[in-house]
Amino acid sequence: MATHLTLHVNNAASEIPGATAVVTRWLAEHHAPPAADYFACLAIEELVTNCIKYGYDDARDHRIGIELKYGQAELTITVTDDGHPFNPLDRPEPDVNLPVEDRPIGGLGIHLLRKMANRIDYAWVNGHNRLTLHKKLGP
C-alpha cells in the first residue's frame, strides 16, 4: 500500500521552505528513512528553482504541482508545471572528471537528481511539463 501527498506552490522561491517542511513532516509521519527526506527536499528545491528561473517569460503567478507517493520501499515524486516545454534529461551530463578549474558551473542540480534517482521520466502533457523521479529506499 502506498500513501500519497499532493501540494502546490507558486513560482516564488519564498514558497520552497514551506513546501519542504510539509514534505519532511509527512515523510516522518510515515517513518520514511532519512534518504527519502533528503531526496524529496532536494528534488523540490532544484526543480522548483529551475522552473522559477527558466520556465516563464511573464510576470504572472504560476502554480507548480508536487505529488509524492511513498510505500514498498520506494519514493516517487512528480513535479508538474506549465512553463516552457523543457526536458531536463535532454541536457548532456557534466563531466565530473574534469579538473576543477575546467568545470563549468551549471547543470549541477539536474545532474545531482539524475544520479540520486533510480529512474526519471519526462512527459509533456496537456501543456505541462511533468517530471517523475523514482527512488528505491533501503531500510
Added chain:
Amino acid sequence: MSTLTITARPQQNPAGPSEVTLALAGNLDNSTVATFEAQLLPVLAGQPQQMILDLAALHFLTSAGIRLFLIAAKQQKRHGGHIAFVNLQPQIKEVFKIMGSIQDLRIFKDQAELDAYLLARQHTYQQ
C-alpha cells in the same frame, strides 16, 4: 525555515601557513546561499594557503551550495592554495561523491585525518 550559521575558527598553529576554518551549521540551499557567499568571498580574497570547511553540522546541501564550493576550489587553486572539507554527514558525503572532482574537493573523515594530511604536506614543503 531554512537557516545557515557560519562560524569562523582561529588558526590552530599561528606560526604556520595561513589557514581559515569556516564551520557551517544548518542548510545550504537557495535561501541561505547568499549568506554563505557574503562570508566566503572576503575570506577567499585574502588568499589563505589552506581553506577548511567543517560540515559537521550541515544537514542539507543543494547544487547552489556546491556551486559555491566549486568556485572556492577554483579560486584557491588559482593562487596555489588548498581547500578541504571535513566531518561530512552521510547524505552530504553522497552528494560530494556524485559531484566528482574528488582530487580538488578533498574530503576528510574527521579533524584527525585532516591534521595528519596537513602535517604531512608541511613536511613535504620543508624538505
